[in-house]
Amino acid sequence: MKGYLKALVLTLVCLAILIPLASNAPDGLEKVAETLGIEEHEPIWSGLMPDYTIPTIDNPYLSTLLAGTAGVFLVLCVTFLLGKLIVKK
Amino acid sequence: MHIPDGYLSVEMCILTYALAIVFLVWSWKKAKAAYSQSIAPLLAISSAFVFAAQMINFPITYGTSGHLVGGTFLSILLGPYAAILSMTIVLMMQAVFFADGGIFTFGANVLNMAVIGALSFFLIQLLIKNSKRKGWLFSSVFVASWLSVVLGALACGLEIGFSPVFSNAGGIAVTVPAMLFWHVLIGLGEAAITTTLITQLHRLQTPILNSLTFLRGSGQNERIP
Numbered sequence: 001m002k003g004y005l006k007a008l009v010l011t012l013v014c015l016a017i018l019i020p021l022a023s024n025a026p027d028g029l030e031k032v033a034e035t036l037g038i039e040e041h042e043p044i045w046s047g048l049m050p051d052y053t054i055p056t057i058d059n060p061y062l063s064t065l066l067a068g069t070a071g072v073f074l075v076l077c078v079t080f081l082l083g084k085l086i087v088k089k
Numbered sequence: 090m091h092i093p094d095g096y097l098s099v100e101m102c103i104l105t106y107a108l109a110i111v112f113l114v115w116s117w118k119k120a121k122a123a124y125s126q127s128i129a130p131l132l133a134i135s136s137a138f139v140f141a142a143q144m145i146n147f148p149i150t151y152g153t154s155g156h157l158v159g160g161t162f163l164s165i166l167l168g169p170y171a172a173i174l175s176m177t178i179v180l181m182m183q184a185v186f187f188a189d190g191g192i193f194t195f196g197a198n199v200l201n202m203a204v205i206g207a208l209s210f211f212l213i214q215l216l217i218k219n220s221k222r223k224g225w226l227f228s229s230v231f232v233a234s235w236l237s238v239v240l241g242a243l244a245c246g247l248e249i250g251f252s253p254v255f256s257n258a259g260g261i262a263v264t265v266p267a268m269l270f271w272h273v274l275i276g277l278g279e280a281a282i283t284t285t286l287i288t289q290l291h292r293l294q295t296p297i298l299n300s301l302t303f304l305r306g307s308g309q310n311e312r313i314p
Contacts, residue, residue: 004130008137015141023146023154028271029090029245031153035267036258041095047188052144068144071182072137079136079178083129086120086171 008076015068020061090158090238090245090272091183091198094191098252105248106196112173112204120170128171135166136175140182147278155275158241160206161213161234162283169210176203197248201241209237223291227284234283235276242272 026034033040049055049067057063097105139159146154159179164172180198183189190198216229246268250261 001130004134007134011134011138011141015144018145022144023148025146025148025152025154027090027146027154027156028149028242028268028275029092029249031271032246032249032264032267033096036255036263038096038254038258040093043188043191044094045188045192047184047186049186050188052187052189064144067187068141071144071187072141074182074186075140075179076133076137078182079175080129080133082174082178083127083132083171086117086132086174087124087127087129 008072012069012072015072016065019064019068090201090241091180091190092194092201092245092249094193096191096249096252096254097194097197098254101248101252102193102196105194105200109177109196109199109204113177113199116170116173116207120168120174123168123170128167132167132171132175135163136179139163139176140179142282143179143183149271149274149278153271153274155271155278157279157282158202158206158238159283160202160241161209161230161237161279162286164207164210165213165230165287169207172207172210173203176206197245201244201248205241205244206237209233212236227288230287231280231284235280238272238276238279239269242268242275 025031030040043050049070052067052071053060053063054067054070057066139157139162142157142159144156146156148154158176160172160176163175166172167175177199180190180195180203184192184195184198210233212233213226213229216232217226220226243265246265247261249255249268250264255264
C-alpha cells in the first residue's frame with residue numbers, strides 16, 4: 001500500500017512540474033478540424049472545470065494544477081470502487 | 090483525440106454508443122471472472138496516473154500536439170478487461186467534469202481510446218508468443234502502443250468522416266488520411282512514453298508487474314515478466 005501512495009505522490013509532483021511545460025497547440029483531431037475550417041460548437045455541457053481550469057481561480061497555473069489534482073482524486077475514488085465491485089463475490 | 094459534441098451525426102452517436110456498450114458488458118463479465126484478488130488499489134492509482142498524463146500535451150510538429158492515451162499501458166498493468174473499464178472511467182470523468190470529449194460522442198471516444206487501446210494487449214501477446222527475451226517484449230510494447238493510437242485515429246477519422254459536419258468538407262477521403270498523418274507521429278510519443286514506463290517499472294522490479302498473476306485462466310499471467 002506504501003508503494004501505491006508513493007506512486008500517487010509522484011504522479012501529483014510530475015503533474016505540478018509538467019503543467020507549465022505542456023504544449024498548448026491543438027491536438028491531432030483539433031488540427032484536422034481547424035485545417036478543414038470546422039468550428040467547434042458552443043458545448044452543450046461545459047462541465048465544472050472546463051478545459052482543466054477552475055473558473056474562480058485567476059492564476060492559470062494554480063487553476064490547472066488544482067483542477068488536475070481534483071481530477072486525479074475523482075478518478076482515484078471511482079476506479080477504486082470499480083476495483084472493489086469487480087472482485088466482489 | 091477526444092471528439093467533442095457536434096462533430097458526429099445522431100446515427101453515428103447511436104452506433105458508437107451501442108458498440109461501446111457491447112464491449113463494456115463483455116469486459117465487465119470477463120473482468121469479473123479474471124481477478125482472484127483485489128486489484129482496487131492498482132486499478133485506482135494507474136487510472137489516476139493516466140488521467141494526469143493525458144493532461145500533458147507534448148508538441149509534435151507544425152503547431153500540433155498530442156498526449157498519452159495510455160490504453161496499452163493500462164492493459165499491461167491490469168489486463169485488457171479492467172483496462173477497458175478503467176479507461177472508460179477516465180474518459181467519463183473528463184467528459185463530465187472537464188468538458189474534454191462530448192457527452193453524445195462518449196461512446197465513440199470509448200471505442201477509439203478505451204477499447205482499441207486496451208485490445209492492443211492481445212497484439213503484445215501475439216507478438217511475444219513464448220519468447221522470454223525482455224528486448225522483444227519491450228519492442229512489442231512499442232509497436233502495440235503505436236498501433237493503438239494509429240488505429241484509434243483511423244476509427245475517429247471514419248466516425249467524423251461519415252458525419253455531415255465533416256462529410257461536407259470532403260468526408261473520409263480527407264479525414265482518414267489527415268487523422269492518420271498526425272497520429273502516426275503522436276503514436277511515436279505514445280510508444281516512447283509507454284515503453285519507458287514499462288521498462289522502468291520492470292527495472293525497479295516493482296511488484297506491480299507481477300500482480301498480473303491476479304489474472305486467472307487464459308494463460309495471460311505467464312506472458313508478462
